[in-house]
Amino acid sequence: MSAPAGWYPDPTGVTGVSGERWWDGTQWTAYERAAPYAPAGMWPKVQVDTNTVWVWLVIAVTALPYATLFLVDGGGYLHGVLQSGSSAAVSGMIQWQLQTLAVSMLGWVAMGAGIVFSWLDWRELRRRGVPAPFHWAWSFFALLGGGAAVYMIGRAVVLRRRTVSGGWPPLWVWIGVTVIG
Incomplete structure (x- = not known):
């Protein structure tokens, strides 16, 4: 036949x-x-180191908002509210609101830094020869409350498909940091 x-x-x-x-x-x-030509998405796997300093900095700034929550003195707020003197209550509430504002601002700075570090990571992966790495613009989903989830998961999946070494260690560390946080 x-x-x-x-x-x-x-x-x-x-x-x-x-x-x-x-x-x-x-x-x-x-x-x-x-x-x-091979269909879109059919890239030959390349042997390249996918652990850049930038992806680890994305993970570090992901943990920053969790760490800053310890700066807010919730007990001071309650103590100020429960005190009989109105000036002490107002002072306690203002202090608590300023602390909360500072933590919120640190969170926005961390999200901005995560976006910049994602761009630097993407640029470094391209420089190392990874064909079409996961695009850094997906890190803007952090502004919608998704944190670095979209970028970290997408990065790992694309690197797994396009490189021999894959990109799983940073993803697992990020998951651990997020769960502990």
Whole structure:
């Protein structure tokens, strides 16, 4: 039984390394063509180090808002509210609101730094030869409350598909930091 008619890699090698020749079901014909390109997303895996300093900084700034929560003195707020003197209560509430504002501002700075570090990570991966790394612009989802989740997960999946080493260690560390936080 013979293979069905169609385009197959040229067994003679006459058309070149990537050429194809028409098989009519019984014999090779004189018809030749260049082999088609691989479909989008079909990248050859490259051997490259995917651990950049920038991805670890993304993880570090992800942990920053969790650490700053310890700066808010919730007990001071309650103590100020429960005191009988109105000036002490107002002072306690103002102090608590300023602390909360400072923590919120640190969170926004951390999100901005995470976006910048994602861009630097993407740029470094491209420089190292990773074909089409996960785009850094996905890190803007942090502004919608998603944190670094979209960038970290997407980065790991794309690096797993396009590199030999993959990109799982930073993802697992990020998951650990997020769970502990």
